[in-house]
Amino acid sequence: MLTVRDLSVRYGAIQAVRGIDLDIANGEIVALIGANGAGKTTVARAIAGLLPYQGTIAFEKDTLRPNSAERNLRRGIALVPEGRGILGSMSVEENLLMGLYTRADKAQGLSDLAAMLERFPILGERRHVLANLLSGGEQQMLAIARALLSKPRLLLLDEPSLGLAPKMTAAVFQMIQELRREGLTVLLVEQKARQTLKIADRAYLMETGRVVTSGPAEALIGDPVVSETFLGGRVTNAG
Known part of the structure; x- marks a missing residue:
């Protein structure tokens, strides 16, 4: 459904994302996790069409253009931003x-x-x-x-549990699973890495603007190196 190749995004002199490759298949929950400042939100905003970028983003084989948020929304890509944006x-x-x-x-x-x-x-x-x-x-x-x-056909959720009590966070994660069962495809950017991997099909783990590893979510939870590096203190404090 979505293919991202060699995605790079700069904020002035700062390179926030460096050559990201990412794929989302129809009907998946794909997670994007990593520490605060890793570039996760930047990736979601670029896909939504809110940023200038270099590289290629294709949605259902149609190549998207930077800074084309309304057009992307009309094509079926909806972003729920960090902070909710109400x-x-x-x-x-x-x-x-x-x-x-x-x-x-x-x-x-x-x-x-x-x-x-x-x-x-x-x-x-x-x-x-x-x-x-x-x-x-x-x-x-x-x-x-x-x-x-x-x-939307693709829903981008950026930190949906941010600032929520545990009971409400559980309700949001249950809702995401229900949406997937109804046929919606989801890219989930989240600070609660372990909880996110439990409901995701696949995940990409980011550090300093790069994807450092990816794979089936279940396998990443069980990987001792990933667990130590990404599912410890750094990720639980992610943004």
């Missing part, structure tokens, strides 16, 4: 309506919005509440629901 001065319902922005089937979109409020009952109960008055967990649900309303 519009705090707008209501829950108004935020969800933003998820329909790129859709031509407005009537079906409104029907989908009603179904989304049923899927996330707390959002239905608080549909007229300003988004900045929601709890962190509710805001994360809102951000994911808004992305789903664009009807």
Whole structure:
């Protein structure tokens, strides 16, 4: 579904990502893990079309262009950014309506919005509440629901558990698994490496802008070198 080859991204004089290769097959959960500053968020933002980059990103055999976020969203790539990116001065319902922005089937979109409020009952109960008055967990649900309303084929989740209590984190991870069972493909950037590898099909481990190892998630959990380097203190503090 997605192929990334020799991806490099710079922020001025700083090279954040150096020659990344990455593949995501249809229906997979692929994890991207590593320490804070490793370049994970940069990779997700480049795929979403929010950054200039060098290299090639192809989605369903169509080569994407840098800085083409709206076009990528219309093609079926939706990003839930780190920090959620909700519009705090707008209501829950108004935020969800933003998820329909790129859709031509407005009537079906409104029907989908009603179904989304049923899927996330707390959002239905608080549909007229300003988004900045929601709890962190509710805001994360809102951000994911808004992305789903664009009807993506590839969902990019950047640190969805950030700042959440353990119970809410477990609920978010369960939701990701449910979405995959429904046929959605997911790239999951996460700080909770061990928990992430338990639900992912495959994973890429990054250090200082490079992929240093990759493979089936189950195998990476059991690798003693990977466990010591990436599943210890450094990764649990990742961003």
